[in-house]
Amino acid sequence: MIAETVCSAVAAAGLGIAAITAYRKRFLTATRIAAYSLVPLGLVMTGIVEWVADTAFSPTAWVGFGVLGAAWALFAATRVVERRRGGTRKERKAAARAAQADAVAPAASAPSLGQDSRPASRPAAAPRATASDDFSDIEAILKKHGI
Numbered sequence: 001m002i003a004e005t006v007c008s009a010v011a012a013a014g015l016g017i018a019a020i021t022a023y024r025k026r027f028l029t030a031t032r033i034a035a036y037s038l039v040p041l042g043l044v045m046t047g048i049v050e051w052v053a054d055t056a057f058s059p060t061a062w063v064g065f066g067v068l069g070a071a072w073a074l075f076a077a078t079r080v081v082e083r084r085r086g087g088t089r090k091e092r093k094a095a096a097r098a099a100q101a102d103a104v105a106p107a108a109s110a111p112s113l114g115q116d117s118r119p120a121s122r123p124a125a126a127p128r129a130t131a132s133d134d135f136s137d138i139e140a141i142l143k144k145h146g147i
Contacts, residue, residue: 003049007040014038 014037022030043049055061086092 003053004044007044007049011037011041 014033018030018034018037021033040049082088086095
């Protein structure tokens, strides 16, 4: 009973603030305030506030929420385990067959990976350009722009 009274008072106060805001010619803000202030009144009128109040003080409801939480935790745990294993047993077998079939291209004469799968050592560094080579590029750019 007190929740309904509080929600109604909040709605009335919000509508009063919306009226003052509209009087100040801020109609968009006043409309938004009115919409927010009507939400608690709508919740009271639909009975949701009473249902929430009854649920909040009911031990049976809290046990029910606990059971739902446990069920959700079990579903999440099985999903985590399934992802770590790579899916169901049928999915793993199908993936293994597909991997064996696609391991070597049909027209390949040698394995895709050689003996050493590491990349070759770095190529030798190119010889450093002299100072005149560096400035020749800059001079060409400057001449192109007429500088």
